[in-house]
Every structure is written in C-alpha cells, then in structure tokens.
Amino acid sequence: MALAAVDLSVDLGRGLILPNPILVASGTFGYGVEYGDVVDVDRLGGICCKGTTLRARIGNPTPRVTETPGGMLNSIGLQNPGVDAVIGKYSATWARWRVPVIVNVAGESVEDYVEVARRLDGIPGVAAIELNISCPNVGRGGLQFAIDPVAAGEVTAAVRHVTDLPLLVKLSPNVSDIRPIARAIEDAGADALTAINTLSGIAVARDRTRPLLGNTYGGLSGPAIKPVALRIVYETAQVVKIPVIAIGGITELADVLDFLAVGAVAVQVGTAIFADPTLPVRLVAELEAECRHVGASSHRDFVGSALPKRPGSPSVKGVEYRP
Numbered sequence: 647m648a649l650a651a652v653d654l655s656v657d658l659g660r661g662l663i664l665p666n667p668i669l670v671a672s673g674t675f676g677y678g679v680e681y682g683d684v685v686d687v688d689r690l691g692g693i694c695c696k697g698t699t700l701r702a703r704i705g706n707p708t709p710r711v712t713e714t715p716g717g718m719l720n721s722i723g724l725q726n727p728g729v730d731a732v733i734g735k736y737s738a739t740w741a742r743w744r745v746p747v748i749v750n751v752a753g754e755s756v757e758d759y760v761e762v763a764r765r766l767d768g769i770p771g772v773a774a775i776e777l778n779i780s781c782p783n784v785g786r787g788g789l790q791f792a793i794d795p796v797a798a799g800e801v802t803a804a805v806r807h808v809t810d811l812p813l814l815v816k817l818s819p820n821v822s823d824i825r826p827i828a829r830a831i832e833d834a835g836a837d838a839l840t841a842i843n844t845l846s847g848i849a850v851a852r853d854r855t856r857p858l859l860g861n862t863y864g865g866l867s868g869p870a871i872k873p874v875a876l877r878i879v880y881e882t883a884q885v886v887k888i889p890v891i892a893i894g895g896i897t898e899l900a901d902v903l904d905f906l907a908v909g910a911v912a913v914q915v916g917t918a919i920f921a922d923p924t925l926p927v928r929l930v931a932e933l934e935a936e937c938r939h940v941g942a943s944s945h946r947d948f949v950g951s952a953l954p955k956r957p958g959s960p961s962v963k964g965v966e967y968r969p
C-alpha cells in the first residue's frame with residue numbers, strides 16, 4: 647500500500663515556502679557549503695548562514711568558546727568577510743540549491759542593517775533576511791536593539807523599507823517581557839519572528855584572576871536554554887499573528903515537537919550540529935515518520951497544542967514564586 651503523503655512545507659509569507667520545518671541556526675552551519683560533503687543540504691528546510699555585517703570583522707579575542715553544563719558559551723564576535731564578499735563567494739552556489747538560504751544580518755546602527763539589506767536585495771540565491779538585533783546600537787550608548795521595543799521596531803521598519811525579501815527578526819531572551827518587543831517588530835513589518843538568540847553569560851578562568859572568555863561575555867546555547875526558549879516562544883506565539891520559528895537546545899525529535907506545541911511553525915537546530923551535523927536532516931525524516939505514526943497529514947496539526955485557549959500570564963509577573 648502506498649504511504650499517505652505528509653505535507654511538511656511551511657509558508658512564511660511573501661513567497662517564502664520552506665520545504666520542511668527543520669532549519670539550521672545562524673553561526674552553527676557556516677555558509678552551508680562547508681557541510682556539502684557530510685550532509686545533503688537540499689534536504690533541509692532552510693539554512694541561516696553566519697552573521698553578516700557591512701564590513702569584514704575579525705571577531706573577538708580568544709578564547710571564544712567554552713563548554714558549560716548542558717551547553718556552551720561563545721563570543722565569536724561576528725567574524726565574517728563582510729556582505730560583498732559573502733555574496734561574491736557563496737550566492738552562486740546558493741542559487742543552485744533547492745534549500746532556501748536565509749542571510750543572517752548584524753549591524754551597529756540602523757544604517758548598517760539597511761545597507762546590508764539593500765545589497766542583498768535581488769541577489770539570486772538569497773531567499774530571505776534574518777535580522778540579528780542582539781547587537782549594540784553604537785549611536786544609542788551601546789544599548790541592544792533587541793531589548794527595546796522602539797529600537798527593535800525602528801530597525802525592522804527601516805530594513806522593511808528597502809527590501810521586498812522576506813524579513814525574519816530574531817528575538818533576544820535577555821529581556822524582562824518579550825511581548826511588547828515581539829508586537830513592535832510585527833507592527834514594523836516583519837514577516838516572521840525567530841526565537842531565541844543566546845542568553846548572556848560569563849565563565850571564570852581556571853586561575854580565577856579574570857573571566858575566561860577574551861570578550862568577558864558570551865552567549866549561552868544548547869540544551870540548558872531550552873526551557874527559556876520554550877517560554878519565550880509560548881509567550882510570543884500568543885501575542886503575534888506572524889509565524890514564530892523556535893531555536894534553543896534542540897537535540898532530538900521530542901524537542902521539535904515541544905516547540906511546535908507551544909506555537910512554533912518551524913525550528914532551527916544550532917549547537918547540537920557541532921556534535922552531529924547529520925542531526926537536522928535526520929529530524930526531517932523523524933518528523934515525517936511521526937506524522938505518519940499519528941495519522942497527521944502535516945506537522946501543522948501539532949502547532950499550538952499546548953497553548954492556552956486564552957492568553958496566559960507572562961512569567962515576569964512572578965507566577966513561579968506564587969505561594
């Protein structure tokens with residue numbers, strides 16, 4: 647008997663249809679080309695490439711990574727060759743792939759983001775832009791765009807103005823209430839939200855005379871951050887109409903299903919790729935098998951099953967300490 651067809655596609659709007667909901671997260675899969683010998687990249691739902699800035703960056707002083715219980719801290723510092731070199735080196739290859747490549751964009755000012763988006767607009771092989779707004783806004787005393795609804799909305803609107811490319815904006819978990827920030831980004835014209843970026847942390851050097859990382863601060867990722875990511879996706883999915891793509895600590899199918907349950911339409915796999923680059927492609931097959939197993943025609947049947955019928959209380963009200 648022929649197997650029933652399972653539809654794993656994800657429509658993010660503005661013409662961007664992902665073949666399936668398993669993407670790879672920015673900074674953990676290079677520009678995709680590095681993994682060509684190990685993985686059939688065309689079986690992925692999408693590739694978010696390394697953070698790309700207007701000018702080349704050499705990145706932060708070493709050490710840049712350290713292992714933590716259930717995760718890792720990194721402070722790469724957006725090392726990359728700059729947007730023109732990224733386009734020149736990789737876009738022709740991306741254009742030959744079926745998998746959509748989403749270019750992750752970072753900047754130090756609204757003008758930086760706008761200029762990078764302008765240069766990416768219309769380049770064959772660039773399917774969408776993901777704004778990494780967890781960057782200091784140098785003109786505003788170094789305050790991150792991602793922690794302020796006004797700044798997050800401003801940079802989103804400015805980029806929206808210069809490109810018709812699908813626009814994803816990546817939320818930071820380092821805030822007390824994600825909801826006004828998510829709404830501001832939606833109102834400014836983003837097509838989808840991705841959540842979450844890393845949690846800010848530090849480690850101490852072995853001789854305890856200083857912090858361990860060359861940049862002092864690093865971003866925590868891996869299984870340790872999954873509960874935080876689940877909470878942010880849960881709260882965000884209840885206050886926006888645009889799709890939410892979840893990221894944070896995914897290592898197995900159960901994690902994917904948990905994120906779909908709290909309202910994500912797709913997921914990105916990050917740190918776990920360092921241990922097993924074949925994991926994301928395997929998750930695609932496992933998700934399809936799971937749909938067949940429960941008789942679902944699409945993974946979309948799983949989306950939002952754990953969301954409350956009415957909006958839930960945000961954790962910032964202190965519900966976890968209620969007697």
Ligand SMILES: Cc1cc2nc3c(=O)[nH]c(=O)nc-3n(C[C@H](O)[C@H](O)[C@H](O)COP(=O)(O)O)c2cc1C
Pocket residue numbers: 671672673674696697698720722724750777778816842843844866867868869871893894895896914915916917918
């Ligand atoms: C080494 C490393 C580099 C990263 N670089 C970027 C980046 O350039 N831009 C970005 O938006 N996120 C970056 N991230 C964050 C990941 O895309 C992802 O949001 C985060 O690691 C949480 O997912 P995970 O727990 O599955 O790794 C990076 C993460 C790691 C571990």
